Amino acid sequence: MNELKEITKRDIDFAKWYTDVVKKAELVDYSNVKGSMIICPYGYAIWEEMQKVLDQKFKETGHENVQMPMFIPESLLNIEKEHVSGFAPEVAWVTHGGEEKLDERICVRPTSEVLFCDYYKKIIKSYRDLPKLYNQWCTIVRWEKTTRPFLRSREILWQEGHTMHATKEEALEETLKMLHIYEDFQKNYLAIPVIVGKKTDKEKFAGAEASYSLEAMMYDGVALQNGTSHYFGDGFAKSFGITYLNKENKLVTPYQTSWGVTTRMIGALIMVHGDDQGLVLPPKIAPYKVCLIPINNTEEVTKSTHEIEEMLKQAGITYQTDDKDKTPGYKFALAEVKGYPVRIEIGPRDLKENKVTLVRRDTLEKISISKNDIITTLTKLFEDIQTNLYNRALKRRDSMIYEAHNYEEFTSIATTKPGFIKANWCGDISCENKIKDDFSMKSRCLIENESITGPCVCCNKPAKYRLYFGRQY
Amino acid sequence: MNELKEITKRDIDFAKWYTDVVKKAELVDYSNVKGSMIICPYGYAIWEEMQKVLDQKFKETGHENVQMPMFIPESLLNIEKEHVSGFAPEVAWVTHGGEEKLDERICVRPTSEVLFCDYYKKIIKSYRDLPKLYNQWCTIVRWEKTTRPFLRSREILWQEGHTMHATKEEALEETLKMLHIYEDFQKNYLAIPVIVGKKTDKEKFAGAEASYSLEAMMYDGVALQNGTSHYFGDGFAKSFGITYLNKENKLVTPYQTSWGVTTRMIGALIMVHGDDQGLVLPPKIAPYKVCLIPINNTEEVTKSTHEIEEMLKQAGITYQTDDKDKTPGYKFALAEVKGYPVRIEIGPRDLKENKVTLVRRDTLEKISISKNDIITTLTKLFEDIQTNLYNRALKRRDSMIYEAHNYEEFTSIATTKPGFIKANWCGDISCENKIKDDFSMKSRCLIENESITGPCVCCNKPAKYRLYFGRQY
Numbered sequence: 001m002n003e004l005k006e007i008t009k010r011d012i013d014f015a016k017w018y019t020d021v022v023k024k025a026e027l028v029d030y031s032n033v034k035g036s037m038i039i040c041p042y043g044y045a046i047w048e049e050m051q052k053v054l055d056q057k058f059k060e061t062g063h064e065n066v067q068m069p070m071f072i073p074e075s076l077l078n079i080e081k082e083h084v085s086g087f088a089p090e091v092a093w094v095t096h097g098g099e100e101k102l103d104e105r106i107c108v109r110p111t112s113e114v115l116f117c118d119y120y121k122k123i124i125k126s127y128r129d130l131p132k133l134y135n136q137w138c139t140i141v142r143w144e145k146t147t148r149p150f151l152r153s154r155e156i157l158w159q160e161g162h163t164m165h166a167t168k169e170e171a172l173e174e175t176l177k178m179l180h181i182y183e184d185f186q187k188n189y190l191a192i193p194v195i196v197g198k199k200t201d202k203e204k205f206a207g208a209e210a211s212y213s214l215e216a217m218m219y220d221g222v223a224l225q226n227g228t229s230h231y232f233g234d235g236f237a238k239s240f241g242i243t244y245l246n247k248e249n250k251l252v253t254p255y256q257t258s259w260g261v262t263t264r265m266i267g268a269l270i271m272v273h274g275d276d277q278g279l280v281l282p283p284k285i286a287p288y289k290v291c292l293i294p295i296n297n298t299e300e301v302t303k304s305t306h307e308i309e310e311m312l313k314q315a316g317i318t319y320q321t322d323d324k325d326k327t328p329g330y331k332f333a334l335a336e337v338k339g340y341p342v343r344i345e346i347g348p349r350d351l352k353e354n355k356v357t358l359v360r361r362d363t364l365e366k367i368s369i370s371k372n373d374i375i376t377t378l379t380k381l382f383e384d385i386q387t388n389l390y391n392r393a394l395k396r397r398d399s400m401i402y403e404a405h406n407y408e409e410f411t412s413i414a415t416t417k418p419g420f421i422k423a424n425w426c427g428d429i430s431c432e433n434k435i436k437d438d439f440s441m442k443s444r445c446l447i448e449n450e451s452i453t454g455p456c457v458c459c460n461k462p463a464k465y466r467l468y469f470g471r472q473y
Numbered sequence: 474m475n476e477l478k479e480i481t482k483r484d485i486d487f488a489k490w491y492t493d494v495v496k497k498a499e500l501v502d503y504s505n506v507k508g509s510m511i512i513c514p515y516g517y518a519i520w521e522e523m524q525k526v527l528d529q530k531f532k533e534t535g536h537e538n539v540q541m542p543m544f545i546p547e548s549l550l551n552i553e554k555e556h557v558s559g560f561a562p563e564v565a566w567v568t569h570g571g572e573e574k575l576d577e578r579i580c581v582r583p584t585s586e587v588l589f590c591d592y593y594k595k596i597i598k599s600y601r602d603l604p605k606l607y608n609q610w611c612t613i614v615r616w617e618k619t620t621r622p623f624l625r626s627r628e629i630l631w632q633e634g635h636t637m638h639a640t641k642e643e644a645l646e647e648t649l650k651m652l653h654i655y656e657d658f659q660k661n662y663l664a665i666p667v668i669v670g671k672k673t674d675k676e677k678f679a680g681a682e683a684s685y686s687l688e689a690m691m692y693d694g695v696a697l698q699n700g701t702s703h704y705f706g707d708g709f710a711k712s713f714g715i716t717y718l719n720k721e722n723k724l725v726t727p728y729q730t731s732w733g734v735t736t737r738m739i740g741a742l743i744m745v746h747g748d749d750q751g752l753v754l755p756p757k758i759a760p761y762k763v764c765l766i767p768i769n770n771t772e773e774v775t776k777s778t779h780e781i782e783e784m785l786k787q788a789g790i791t792y793q794t795d796d797k798d799k800t801p802g803y804k805f806a807l808a809e810v811k812g813y814p815v816r817i818e819i820g821p822r823d824l825k826e827n828k829v830t831l832v833r834r835d836t837l838e839k840i841s842i843s844k845n846d847i848i849t850t851l852t853k854l855f856e857d858i859q860t861n862l863y864n865r866a867l868k869r870r871d872s873m874i875y876e877a878h879n880y881e882e883f884t885s886i887a888t889t890k891p892g893f894i895k896a897n898w899c900g901d902i903s904c905e906n907k908i909k910d911d912f913s914m915k916s917r918c919l920i921e922n923e924s925i926t927g928p929c930v931c932c933n934k935p936a937k938y939r940l941y942f943g944r945q946y
Contacts, residue, residue: 030592033579034548036542039481041607042536065517070508070612071565076505089571094581096566097616106506108567108581118505128798134514137613138544143570155543257541325601 007337010276014220018147021270025279025338028149035154037148042338045287046266047157051137054159054261054287057181060472063161068115070138071106080239083113086206086324090142092154098146101155108141108228113207113232113258116162117240120254127166127246130254131174135161150267151224151473158262164237164254165248171255172231177211177260179229186226191282191390192216192272193397195420196228197445197466202429205258209233215444215468217397218271221418223444223470228267229259267473272393273362279339280361282389283382290319290378291340293331295347297323305346308356308374315375336361341385342378362388401468410457414439420470424463426456434458435469444468480810483749487668487693492622494743498752498811501622508620508627512736515811518760519739520630526611526662526758527632527734530654530804536606536634541588543611544579549587559679563615565627581614586680586705586731589635590713593727600639600719603649603727608634623740624697624946631735637710637727644728645704650684651732652702659699663738664755664863665689665745666870667699668941670918675902680707683702688817688917688941691744692871694891696917696943699741702732706864721758739945745866746835752812753834755862756855762853763792764813766804770796778819781829781847788848809834814858815851835861852910874941883930893943897936899929907931908942917941 007024008016012435027043039047048331055065073469078084091107103233109115137159161178165171181197186192194214208230216226230345234253237243238292243251273280282445283289288292290312294305305321312319319341322331328345335343345357350368358367358377362385369377414435421441425431429441432443435458456463480497481489490914495501500516506864512520526785528538546565551557564580571619578785593605620626634651638644647834652669658667667687677684689699707726710716716724746753756762767778778794785792795804801818808816818830831840831850837860842850873892878881886894887908894914898904905916908931918939929936 029592029596031542031588033542033546033588036544038542038592039540041537041539044540047540048538064514065521066514067506067512067517067520067630069506069511070614071506071509073506089876091571092567094565095567096578098562098564105569115504115506118509119502123502141543157540221600 007276007278010219010274017274017276017318021274021278021337022149024446027266027270027279035144037149037153037155039157042287043266046269046281046285049285049287050189050265051099051159054181054185055137057185058135058159058161061133061177061181061230063163066124066134066136068109068112068119068136069139070109072109072114073106074105076118077102077107079114079117079178080207083207083236087111087142089143092141092143094355105137109138110140111258111260112136112138112140112143112160112162113236114240116258117236117242117256120164120237121240121242123246124164124242124254125243126358127378129244130164130166130169131165133161133174134163135159148267150184150270156262156264158256158260160260162244163257165242165256166324167253168233168255169293171233171257175210175212175229175231175257175259176255179214179227182214182227182229182259186216186265186268189282190269190272191284191386191393192226192268193394194392195445197447197468199228199445200429200432200443200467202432203443205230207232207236209235213445214267214273215470216272216472217400217420218268218473219274219396220271221400221420221470223420223459223472224268224271225444226265226470227259227261230257232256232258271275273389274339277333277364278337280389281339281341283341284362286339286341288318288320289341289382290317291335291343292319293335293343293345294321294323295328295345300349300351301346301348302372304351304356308344308346308371311374315378317375327421332359336364342381344374360385362392395472404426404457405454406460407423407458410435411438418471420444420468422453422466423457424452424466425465426459426461427464428456428459428461431456431458439469441469441471444470444472478750480749482584483692483747490747491664491744494747494751495622495812498743500739500743500752501558509723510551510620510622510626510628512630515760516739519742519754519758520736521739522758522760523662524632527654527658528610530658531608531632532636532653534606534650536608536636539607539609540594540611541585541609542584543582545582545587546577546579548577549591550580552587552590553680553709556680556709558646560584560615563617565614565616577608582611583613583615583858584731584733585609585611585613585633585635586709587713589731590709590715590729591907593637593710594713597637597717597727598716599717602717603639604643605637606634606647607636608632621740621946623736623743624803629735629737631733633731633733634804636730637715638729639717639727641706641728644706644730648683648685648702648704648730648732651730652700655687655700655702655732655734659687659689659738659741660863662755662757663742663745664757664866665699665741666867668918670920670941672701672918673902673905673916673940675905676916678703680705680709683709683865686918687945689741689876690742690873690943691946692747692869693744693895694873694943696893696945697737697741697744698917698945699738700732700734703730705729705731746862747812748807750837751810753862754812754814756814756859757812759791759792760814761791762814764792764808764811764816764854765792766801766808766816766818767794767796769799771821772810773824774819774821776825777824777844781819781844784847790848790851790877805832809837815854817847833858835865877930878927880931883908884911886913887942891919891944893941895939895941896930897925897927898938898940899932899934900937901929901932901934904929904931911940914942914944915946
């Protein structure tokens, strides 16, 4: 019990609170392999839920899963110049196979654009071969110096979609389609509000023509980029010499996209919804929606527990039963740390009246109900909790987005208030750089097609965009 | 059409037939990354079906998925002496992260025993922590010199279960339980008969106390080891210093298992069931049970195709429709190469009588039926095909297993007939080595608890075991 209670208070030390929660909720453990984490069963089960929902959405929109090599020969990585300069400093290099030195060193993929391009060059010959809508679920490696569970790690579990299209329009449509699939998923499953917009040239992906991102705000006001979708134009395709015969029998170049989300989304779940008791999971992404806690192991309680398990099974509601040899108090605390949307306490006193106690995790409200009403109550509760979590997160986030009309205002907000700042921007990288240098705030994303009036918050020249700024994970 | 017809005949050049099929059935493509293959959508969909079935069986038997690091520091790999000597010659070594040389080189996991042990050492303290039943789906790397799609590759997609138990008995029970889950899966889903037995000491896994394997026979009589389950005793646990307090409050060592299957199983599917027309997939593992082929794109045919698609959807029967701009002949051939259990040809002549033509892939028999009978006919057909494929494979395999009672007989069979040889064996490695040297036949596995009479087939000393020998992939 004590070890569970030892979660640092969220408002006292947010970073420590975070690592306490990932550890005590049994999401992640540290390994002796530097920079790598172990994803524990409960953490992995959340990832599996995410995969299930997203994989279905990808397939419904015509995407197919493949598996590309995990290694990239140095010469292949070098083909697209902007791309290689972005990634080469942070790749892991394999130089030996067994005892033998390799003729050419190879890196573990930090992302797979070049592998897909190399393959697409081979298989795309005619307009009939387009579009190609491939995705893969895999692990990538980026040699980060400092790491934090789920947020920054040398190994990252993710999915990466890589698509090729006959026209610019179609590729742009795909870029935005996938962005909106992510947005829908994060809003409606993770209950996380996101700002969806375009990255500035400075912040876009190495080699992309346009990058779009989903920017979530954590409890502490810091941004987490929670997914990206990139439009490549024909840049990579040209570098790789990918061409096809169009309907007019002309040799032309196709247009490309890539898009991905990672286990970072678990970090976002923690930092958006978690509280001083631990993790709080939205019902639609919780691997187990209910935690059953028998208060003792008397025949009556055990029998009722089995009955309720049966009811849940019939109703297709996932659950875990904590029948370990621990005190009820410990089990309640553990269920709270692990963030099950609802726990059901099954105790002898309640059972005398044919009742059980439900505790919803978002509010910790206790609800005493008849055993017969469990399923209907849960169904209602799950909806309530899902909505409440989203609204709560939205309200908090919106209360921490500030408008700055001039540099004085910007300075005052940036130096006193956590959160995002929305401001006019001229589009010049020097203004973006100045804000970054002065306040360690990078641009998050800009909203396209917003009508702008007024001057740039930094240089006072006429503004072109509305841009969000924020510190980031 | 021509390019599809160019499959080498199975009986003329089996190796070439195999590579023709993996390529033309669109399972795999070659990549420019030496030793690595690209698993194409259709091949990956088969792997996803395998994962779905097995993952459920693992979870039903109490196993949980985790994700361990993909890297192993050299010092960690070195802890178990037998293990490291088995794997060190074939690992890929990472020596640099970005520009920096690593203090200690790390290898990409060739298997994860040491990673799990390192973790179990940390989390297993009490009998209450046991058993630990962890599994992971991941990619491993073994630096093979010669590679073949699905059979031998530098990167392997697999699952690896790693479990820890309080007692020897429980660990042995787990080893056999998982072996039998594999056996059941291969018989009842892949329709592949397997010989399930114990590896000799010579052939067992590096560091294991006992290794069990599933040995399938390919069409050409060559063995494919199609899964393994290992009992480690307390060997690794002792090397790693894993101990726990038992119920009597004594510090003792737990017992360990590991077990795994890989995408090799796809190779087995091809080489057991495939024929001169290409792949033949058992309905229970086919990602799409039916291929719909509209003969033309008239309104009538298109309308009926949509109707049938709807019927299949309603019945939960997976399908793909080939409405590409190709001739019916090409589509029939492609459906055969790709091994859909049944294809449905939807043509105007049949439709006049409200009929369609079903072609079962295993026999290529054509069946003309009323459109209304599609679902009932398919349901029956799938069962028939599944059973027929298993029986056909079993019959062929059994016809290629020979008994040898002495070395003369062994020599005669080994030099003239493809297949397995079953023989008595004294248990001495020198006899096993002699047979390997003389005929390139390794021992496959032995059947435990079989009663033995007679002499060793090699040295004539009293035999202890009945052992299968065979050449292998």
